Amino acid sequence: MSDSPEQPPPAVPVDPLPADVPLQRYKLTIAYRGTNYHGWQTQYPTATYKGPKPPEGEGIPTIQEIVTRTLRTVVRHPLTLSGSSRTDAGVHAKGQVAHFTTDKVQIPILGMRRAVNARLPEDILVRSIEPVPINFDAVKWTLSKRYQYSIWNEEDRPVMFPDLAWHRWQKLDLDAIRYAASQLVGTHDFATFCRPGHGKLDTVRTVLACDVTYRKPRLVIGVEGTGFLWNMVRIIVGTLVEIGLGKYRADDVTKMLEAKDRRAAGGTAPPHGLYLQWIKFGDGPTRRGGDEDE
Known part of the structure; x- marks a missing residue:
């Protein structure tokens, strides 16, 4: 979802394709x-x-x-x-x-x-x-998606690509970040980890993986799930970074999930470090296919 003001969807042009022509x-x-x-x-x-x-x-x-x-x-x-x-x-x-x-x-x-x-x-x-197949739907047939978030963890900022990674110069506790990330895996109510105003009645989502890799100076947080809420991955990343800085304990994640309150988690990481890595599809419509995303 874009940060720009939302507008009512415009009339979508209907493909003027004759019924007797192969589609x-x-x-x-x-x-x-x-x-x-x-x-x-x-x-x-x-x-x-x-x-x-x-x-x-x-x-x-x-x-x-x-x-x-x-x-x-x-x-x-x-x-x-x-x-x-x-x-x-x-x-x-x-x-x-x-x-x-x-x-x-x-x-x-x-x-x-x-x-x-x-x-x-x-x-x-x-x-x-x-x-x-003619009934394939890129939204409704989605099984899972994986996002990656790139953090440049070094004193000097990435001057050649400042729009492709989030610069965090402070020392981060990687063990704490990894442990906290592991607590997010599974089916939970992620109301704490979504931007207010999302408009969803159901905030329960399934995170299939939340992994952390580090090859100095690049720290990458990967999140795979069957569906995501508005800004969910960026809030997860912002929270994990604050855990790495010692602002929260690694085992506070469970309390955050239980709170179901955006104020219980950390800040929202900026958009420029986030990448949609890949999408997996099934053979037909899935329950989560229409979720909002990052």
């Missing part, structure tokens, strides 16, 4: 550097938007908006692009997944991918395009 649904795996974009989801200008005015009927620079526009120039018809994860403004992706449907089945997949990438800006790349 094909395609699954796209997309990588992007989110620094220059207002998140994944298409958004339209508001009174507070300060960027360049987009063309009439088009949205501000988001990943979904830019990729959709580009695909339209290749297949030459309106289309709807649906993405699995609504990453926030400034968040990056190595393996975002989306789908769209077209009747342009005569376009070779390799040629389509090359044509799309040739038209995309250099900080967005379609890593693959593959045909999938």
Whole structure:
């Protein structure tokens, strides 16, 4: 979900494809550097938007908006692009997944991918395009997702890539961070670890893995789950860092979960250290497929 003000969803153009023409649904795996974009989801200008005015009927620079526009120039018809994860403004992706449907089945997949990438800006790349069943849904068929958070733990900041990692110069207790991370694995009520205003009646989620790797100076926290709440991974990371700094005890995580109160956990890590690493899919709709994300 983007930090930009939300707008009512615009009318989605219906693909004007004749019923007697063969249709094909395609699954796209997309990588992007989110620094220059207002998140994944298409958004339209508001009174507070300060960027360049987009063309009439088009949205501000988001990943979904830019990729959709580009695909339209290749297949030459309106289309709807649906993405699995609504990453926030400034968040990056190595393996975002989306789908769209077209009747342009005569376009070779390799040629389509090359044509799309040739038209995309250099900080967005379609890593693959593959045909999938016509009922495949990148949102509803999601089984699990993995996010990585990159922390540059050294005195000097990462001057060559300040937008790709969170700089924390203080010494961190890695054993405490690892122990605390292990306490988050499992099915819990993560109300403490989500941003207020999420609008979800059910805040119970399942974290399949929460691991910590360190190769000086880079500390990476990985979180895999079947679904996530708004800012959930960034709040987990912010809390783990504060545990590493000694502001909380490693065994305080259980109390935080039991509190079901955002004020019981640590701060929210900034978006620029977060990456959507990969997404796994099942053979049909899953219960958690429609969750909000980072």
